[in-house]
Amino acid sequence: MKKTRQEDYEEIIISHRKIEEINLQPFIAAKELVKDFEIGDYIVRAVDHLSIEISEHEYVAIIGSSGAGKTTLVHILGGLETATKGDTFISHINVSHMEQEMLATFRIFNVGIVFQNYNLISSLTALENIMFPMQLCGVKHEECESRAKELLKIIGLAERSEHLPFQLSAGEQQRVAVARALANDPPIIIADEPTANLDKKNAEYIGELFENFRTEGKTIIVATHDEKLIKHAHRILIMEEGKIIEDKRINEISFKKENIEIEMEQE
Numbered sequence: 001m002k003k004t005r006q007e008d009y010e011e012i013i014i015s016h017r018k019i020e021e022i023n024l025q026p027f028i029a030a031k032e033l034v035k036d037f038e039i040g041d042y043i044v045r046a047v048d049h050l051s052i053e054i055s056e057h058e059y060v061a062i063i064g065s066s067g068a069g070k071t072t073l074v075h076i077l078g079g080l081e082t083a084t085k086g087d088t089f090i091s092h093i094n095v096s097h098m099e100q101e102m103l104a105t106f107r108i109f110n111v112g113i114v115f116q117n118y119n120l121i122s123s124l125t126a127l128e129n130i131m132f133p134m135q136l137c138g139v140k141h142e143e144c145e146s147r148a149k150e151l152l153k154i155i156g157l158a159e160r161s162e163h164l165p166f167q168l169s170a171g172e173q174q175r176v177a178v179a180r181a182l183a184n185d186p187p188i189i190i191a192d193e194p195t196a197n198l199d200k201k202n203a204e205y206i207g208e209l210f211e212n213f214r215t216e217g218k219t220i221i222v223a224t225h226d227e228k229l230i231k232h233a234h235r236i237l238i239m240e241e242g243k244i245i246e247d248k249r250i251n252e253i254s255f256k257k258e259n260i261e262i263e264m265e266q267e
């Protein structure tokens with residue numbers, strides 16, 4: 001359906017502001033999502049008529065076997081990917097039909113993203129990588145630098161600000177990526193297997209950082225197999241073949257958590 005000029009205008013306003021500032025609570029909802037990938041004549045259905053609601057300040061871990069659709073779902077919920085069918089609402093704003101450029105702007109203010117492979121810009125130092133999202137938002141250089149330095153301190157890498165990604169270990173690179181995700185202080189953090197390439201100590205550290213962000217009020221959605229992240233979650237979604245087959249709040253699962261850990265260790 002063609003949008004009216006007013007709707008276009010509202011989208012532009014919304015995409016350039018933080019959802020908190022327009023007085024809407026961070027809240028994510030997906031309705032009847034379907035995501036198909038077409039490879040020639042072959043269609044892979046990665047997400048299959050999936051609906052979910054996530055409240056603000058929830059820490060949600062999405063688990064499930066390889067190919068279950070976790071990455072695809074996290075990407076759609078974070079506005080990184082669009083669904084083939086269905087709607088995604090971030091704080092009541094339907095982002096499913098937003099134009100790519102606007103969606104990118106909306107994301108940069110509202111969603112911090114952490115990838116498995118860090119995705120740092122190799123020619124920029126740790127400090128510059130963290131400054132980058134703020135620069136995209138038009139924040140003044142001094143302000144970007146001071147916030148980036150503050151974030152480097154939080155992640156314990158204040159001394160490494162001038163180092164390029166290749167001069168940092170995997171764990172350090174991921175910490176920089178986490179700091180970058182926080183640069184614009186977004187209300188939502190999404191992460192896709194953020195500890196997959198890290199050793200136990202670094203994975204624990206990322207788990208603790210996420211736990212801190214949760215207590216600060218961020219909404220966190222993480223696709224993971226890692227118990228060190230899952231143990232901090234309020235809610236666990238188990239996916240299979242593009243569907244959520246179990247949706248458990250932490251108080252329901254606390255006594256069953258060991259089972260989940262055992263299952264995962266056996267994988």
Ligand SMILES: Nc1ncnc2c1ncn2[C@@H]1O[C@H](COP(=O)(O)OP(=O)(O)OP(=O)(O)O)[C@@H](O)[C@H]1O
Nearest residue numbers: 037039044045046065066067068069070071072073
């Ligand atoms: N870009 C793509 N093109 C084609 N098929 C894709 C694409 N991305 C994902 N898929 C397919 O969609 C399904 C779900 O993939 P997805 O990466 O979301 O699963 P996952 O649960 O995250 O798996 P893993 O734990 O191995 O990362 C898989 O069958 C995968 O092959």
